[in-house]
Amino acid sequence: MITLDQLLASRDARVEHQMELAEKFPRASLICLTVMLPGPVKRDWRSLAIAHAGIDALHAVFGGNGSGMDTPCSASTCHSERAQRVEESHLLFSEERDLETGFEAYFVVDVPVLEAKRLCCQIEDSHPLGRLMDIDVLRSPIGSGMTSPVSRTEIGLPERRCLLCDKPARECMRAHTHTREELEDRILSMLEATLTIRPAKGEDLKDIMAVLDAARGIMRASGNMDQWTGGYPSEEVVLNDIRLGNGYAVLQGQRIVAYFAFIASPEPTYAKIYQGQWLEDTLPYHVVHRIGSYPQVRGVFKTIMDWCFARENNIRIDTHRDNHIMQHVILKYGFRYCGIIYLASGDERLVYQILHNMQ
């Protein structure tokens, strides 16, 4: 439960932080994402799901995860790769603050403010959860010592509409047209109709193992008897993903319906490729491992891959020769078949790669 005093204090802190960022990046546009949730609880699974969906959408529009850009990097290939990404991605800085008063995400982009506002309004208006996101774009005249949000009317857009009726949201809020229960029911049904992705946590382990068991069941039912045997992926493997920050949960509403690991190169088993070659084999890449989902959930692979490609351009994946379902979705998404690799156990896997926006 958050009190009005806490909420007001958090707003002051937010304005102060926005000013700090505006001073640090004087010529860039500052974007601030918050979640619109009625009631005194501002941080729960709903607000986190909406916030993560908003962050994904912002990455998809403005480019990959820039969080590593301040970190010195020793490999020379990494420098060139990073420079390329920054140039393409328009993202100078991003930050996430998971606060009890509500999640806040900051993006600094080298896109003119009005264009940035247009792109953010597109997310607010077209993303399935967009009506629950408040994406401010702030201008800060140099030396003014203040920031001010660009309004929708400045770019010729109408006011935001209410969740439940077609009136301007502001009118319904002011007049208390709808009860909190009505609004919360609507928010719940919006969340249940949308797949969202967030970092997996230790307490997700049981749910993730259930998902992976179900995925193994799909493999066996389709005649794929030799992939994911001997208890793989084990709890230890999944916990290790989580510990390293590589494990991700896909949720439908509050329920974990899929899991995957997204891992930075090098993948040791990819060092040698047979009967083919990688599309490109000098740049850093990411690999997606351990994708599993419940059979009845649609669109999981595409949701996961869209999320990955919003962050990275160069992605590899492998699967078993008998996993025809996975081969089909991998190729359908646009991956190119590259050849064969061998796991440490000696088992063979088919490997695939995509390079987006790269030579």
Ligand SMILES: [Zn+2]
């Ligand atoms: Zn209304």
